[in-house]
Amino acid sequence: MSEIINLKGRNLVEPNDFTLQELDSIFDLADKILADPASYQEVGKGKLLATLFYEPSTRTRFSFEAAMLRLGGQLIGFDNPDFSSVSKGESLVDTIRTVACYADLGVIRHPREGTAKLVSKGLSNFEMPIINAGDGGHEHPTQTLTDLMTIRHEKGTCNNLTIGLCGDLLFGRTVHSLIKALKRYEGNKFVLISPKELKLPDSVKDLLDDDDYIETDNLDDVIDDLDILYMTRVQRERFVNEEEYLRLKDYFVLDNKKLQNARDDMLILHPLPRNEEIAEEVDVDPRAKYFTQARYGMFVRMALIMKLLGLENA
Amino acid sequence: MLNVDKLKKGIVIDHIEEGKGMDIYQELHLNDIEMPVVLMKGIHSEKMGKKDLIKIETDIKLNMDILGLIDPDVTINYVSDGKLVRKEKLQLPEKVTGILKCHNPRCISNYEDVGDIDFYLVNKDKKIYRCEYCDSYTTFH
Known part of the structure; x- marks a missing residue:
């Protein structure tokens, strides 16, 4: 039996906080839970997860809450900072430090970029690990775990793939995190598909070698090259200018007509929620895996919770 | 022209790109030093054509990161008992904190x-630094 990789007490602020071997250990555990969820329904008994959502979320929050409850653990938290001490002028770090006195593990989402890093530094003398559940347009590492697990299951590998990322690549934090993660695997190529106003920021593009990516604003030109098409929503909440949002929101719409030229084994992924960028008619296409992806998300979060709490041996 | 050798004790910041002397003066808060400080602008240089130069008649700890950010090509001359005792070339810092x-x-x-934010150098030519929190790029000035 292989040795268990211990991640107890570690934070997850950005995807590269874990080595590929450590990521694999999370996916391996997620696979075991997926195969036999009943065996894990009590491993989190007596443990408390704090969900600290300073920004609206349905999928990610429910996914974490479902994950903790399915492990037999319990929850505290808020999804509206107006009801927390934020409204009393307490600093963010102090709020989380106080929560760390009660909970075993914290999950934070915040509209400001870099918040999870700040909180992880503020918690250096506390035992509670913190998980970044999205910080503005910056990073969303647990979505990346979800994406990688889906790719691993549906493609059998995370290596030597051509991945098209389409839509809002500027503010799309899931895209930033996924590129950083997939870049560490071998032989991956990226096709960046966006209007020029929503191109990938230089800070992420600079991580790639020039030969590893192309940029285009035309999905039709490249769809037949792709192993994976990762669609994203143009996010109204990231725009200061409403007119700009309205102009760009329907720039790319994936429908059955566009898919005619795609490969039979191309995966269509989306972090959800979607708006108009994927037509509902695509949902029944066997290549559409975005709801499967959401399901994997819960299992990989169960595995992550177990790893960070050191429950794998329990 | 001011002669470096005549300084008894202190620091001469030499080979400052013409026009950047005042930036260095301000960013190092040299106005707050009680001992004499001389800023010379646009003086002749064999190597540079024209340059700026700052002479500080005291031994203070300079913020090398700020100096490196403003003009990584300057030379720092340390003078004691009227003699040049040490010469230091600067370079663009790989990491700057609190600047x-x-x-x-x-x-x-x-x-x-x-608190103080760490920034990490990503592009030497353009002096671009990455924020430790959000990874955004920024430059000095």
Whole structure:
């Protein structure tokens, strides 16, 4: 039996906080839970997860809450900072430090970029690990775990793939995190598909070698090259200018007509929620895996919770 | 022209790119030093054509990161007993702490008291640094 990789007490602020071997250990555990969820329904008994959502979320929050409850653990938290001490002028770090006195593990989402890093530094003398559940347009590492697990299951590998990322690549934090993660695997190529106003920021593009990516604003030109098409929503909440949002929101719409030229084994992924960028008619296409992806998300979060709490041996 | 050898004790910041002397004077807060400080602008240089130069008649600890950010090509001459005792060439710092501010309006550092921020050099030619919190790029000035 292989040795268990211990991640107890570690934070997850950005995807590269874990080595590929450590990521694999999370996916391996997620696979075991997926195969036999009943065996894990009590491993989190007596443990408390704090969900600290300073920004609206349905999928990610429910996914974490479902994950903790399915492990037999319990929850505290808020999804509206107006009801927390934020409204009393307490600093963010102090709020989380106080929560760390009660909970075993914290999950934070915040509209400001870099918040999870700040909180992880503020918690250096506390035992509670913190998980970044999205910080503005910056990073969303647990979505990346979800994406990688889906790719691993549906493609059998995370290596030597051509991945098209389409839509809002500027503010799309899931895209930033996924590129950083997939870049560490071998032989991956990226096709960046966006209007020029929503191109990938230089800070992420600079991580790639020039030969590893192309940029285009035309999905039709490249769809037949792709192993994976990762669609994203143009996010109204990231725009200061409403007119700009309205102009760009329907720039790319994936429908059955566009898919005619795609490969039979191309995966269509989306972090959800979607708006108009994927037509509902695509949902029944066997290549559409975005709801499967959401399901994997819960299992990989169960595995992550177990790893960070050191429950794998329990 | 001011002769470096005539300085009894102190520091001469030499080979400053013409026009950057005042920036260095201000960023190092040399106005706050009680001992004499001389800023010379546009003086002749064999190597540079024209240059700026600062003479500080005391031994202070200079913030090398600030100096490196403004003009990494300057030379620092340390003088004691009227003699040049040490010469130091600068370079662009790989990491600067507590000097730069993040220009990303969505960065948490612009909303919470985060203390001194670390910035990491990503492009030497353009003097571009990356914010430790949001990874956005910023430059000095």
